[in-house]
Amino acid sequence: MKQTKLEWDDELLSKYNISGPRYTSYPTALEFTEDYQSTDYLSCLSQLSDDKSLSLYIHIPYCQNICYYCACNKIITKDKSKAEKYIGYLIKEIELVAKNVGDNKLRQIHWGGGTPTYLSVSQITSIMNSIRHCFKVPNDESIEISIEIDPRAIAIEDIQPLAELGFNRMSMGVQDFNPVVQKAVNRIQSFELTNNMIIEARKHGFKSINLDLIYGLPFQNKETFEQTLQQVIEISPDRISVFNYAHLPHRFKPQRRINGDNLPSAAEKLSIFQYIIDTLQDSGYLYIGMDHFAKPDDELALAQQAGCLHRNFQGYTTHQEYELIGVGVSSIGSINGQYHQNVRDVDSYYELLDQSKLPSWRGAKVNRDDLLRKAVIFELICHFELDLTQMEAIYNISFKAYFENELEMLKPYEKDGLVCISPTVIRVTNRGRLLIRNICMVFDAYMNELHQLNSFSKVI
Numbered sequence: 001m002k003q004t005k006l007e008w009d010d011e012l013l014s015k016y017n018i019s020g021p022r023y024t025s026y027p028t029a030l031e032f033t034e035d036y037q038s039t040d041y042l043s044c045l046s047q048l049s050d051d052k053s054l055s056l057y058i059h060i061p062y063c064q065n066i067c068y069y070c071a072c073n074k075i076i077t078k079d080k081s082k083a084e085k086y087i088g089y090l091i092k093e094i095e096l097v098a099k100n101v102g103d104n105k106l107r108q109i110h111w112g113g114g115t116p117t118y119l120s121v122s123q124i125t126s127i128m129n130s131i132r133h134c135f136k137v138p139n140d141e142s143i144e145i146s147i148e149i150d151p152r153a154i155a156i157e158d159i160q161p162l163a164e165l166g167f168n169r170m171s172m173g174v175q176d177f178n179p180v181v182q183k184a185v186n187r188i189q190s191f192e193l194t195n196n197m198i199i200e201a202r203k204h205g206f207k208s209i210n211l212d213l214i215y216g217l218p219f220q221n222k223e224t225f226e227q228t229l230q231q232v233i234e235i236s237p238d239r240i241s242v243f244n245y246a247h248l249p250h251r252f253k254p255q256r257r258i259n260g261d262n263l264p265s266a267a268e269k270l271s272i273f274q275y276i277i278d279t280l281q282d283s284g285y286l287y288i289g290m291d292h293f294a295k296p297d298d299e300l301a302l303a304q305q306a307g308c309l310h311r312n313f314q315g316y317t318t319h320q321e322y323e324l325i326g327v328g329v330s331s332i333g334s335i336n337g338q339y340h341q342n343v344r345d346v347d348s349y350y351e352l353l354d355q356s357k358l359p360s361w362r363g364a365k366v367n368r369d370d371l372l373r374k375a376v377i378f379e380l381i382c383h384f385e386l387d388l389t390q391m392e393a394i395y396n397i398s399f400k401a402y403f404e405n406e407l408e409m410l411k412p413y414e415k416d417g418l419v420c421i422s423p424t425v426i427r428v429t430n431r432g433r434l435l436i437r438n439i440c441m442v443f444d445a446y447m448n449e450l451h452q453l454n455s456f457s458k459v460i
């Protein structure tokens with residue numbers, strides 16, 4: 001698949017570099033309320049028709065060590081007995097949910113955290129056994145089972161048993177290989193360790209291997225990051241995610257251990273990001289969209305080409321038709337377009353499950369306008385193009401009349417060469433792709449200045 005290169009324009013990037021959502025859902029999680037409760041969730045589950053395919057997200061909140069940049073919902077502990085108790089409750093939740101989903105087939109399973117590999121292989125096996133017992137799971141390679149691996153928290157010998165359990169996709173955090181940066185963020189992880197783990201994973205049939213990087217960490221500069229990126233290219237993962245570090249110590253306690261004086265300047269960050277974009281594209285990776293790159297033959301790139309790329313809480317994903325169920329603390333699911341999130345703390349989680357209740361915290365009952373705007377935003381963020389005629393046919397609207405204000409708001413973007421608008425199509429240009437969040441924000445009915453300033457990271 002050919003892709004023309006992204007256009008980098010310093011002036012425009014500075015002009016539009018405001019804060020904005022990453023649109024892993026619409027409405028964003030900020031709009032979730034406690035009006036949505038387990039009864040709503042149960043009614044969504046029971047309304048699933050029997051021919052639906054399901055995707056299951058499992059959240060394991062435990063980590064052995066703290067990474068100072070972390071903004072995830074996790075529990076740092078070396079006391080492994082805590083995980084044992086959690087597993088018992090997780091299995092109870094899986095059983096409760098599965099009872100309500102009818103005859104639907106599970107096609108995708110994703111393990112995230114925290115650190116899923118904080119659990120031993122035998123603990124992971126007991127959860128997988130429960131999933132296979134409770135859900136209809138195809139007994140062949142058609143099911144995608146992915147796991148976030150921390151190479152510091154798994155023995156290389158454990159890769160084979162994971163493959164035998166059915167795991168066939170993998171994502172691994174790297175962030176930066178530079179020892180000074182690693183020390184400053186308390187994550188010491190050598191190139192050799194990472195590389196050996198990936199060689200082993202490939203040997204056992206893992207596909208779509210992803211590495212995560214972060215730019216904007218303390219002591220990073222373009223020169224230090226050049227070496228990290230060259231090492232990553234040498235590993236040759238199928239996908240690379242590059243995240244912008246947002247230093248928000250008032251919101252995320254671990255970040256208080258990072259001295260703000262050691263962070264790269266805004267200009268240095270931009271130059272690292274430009275280097276990443278140029279280098280990855282020159283090395284044959286395609287820019288999928290917001291922070292994500294993939295080789296042309298990777299499933300993400302193929303899904304984008306086929307027009308079926310989707311977004312959910314794990315970022316970009318294939319198979320937009322799958323309904324998503326989340327289990328474990330803080331996990332989020334989406335059924336029939338409605339969103340549901342579990343309680344965030346383990347004590348409340350245990351308490352609700354002790355009463356045989358689903359551990360619901362909050363969610364969003366979406367209306368028709370939400371669904372329409374979600375379709376527009378996800379189409380733009382996944383495919384950089386919106387077929388207005390198709391939207392009109394599906395939603396029975398006149399696009400021009402329904403989105404009169406939004407089309408007006410897009411005019412400056414058109415003038416700056418970020419979008420091309422015709423009566424039938426809105427197309428994001430190569431110059432506009434890096435600013436896709438801004439373009440999506442135009443269609444976000446919940447967007448206001450307060451949200452932007454207080455809740456989201458910068459778009460670049």
Ligand code: SF4
Pocket residue numbers: 062063065066067070071072074113114115150173
């Ligand atoms: S970045 Fe990942 S491994 Fe590190 S503390 Fe956060 S969740 Fe745990």
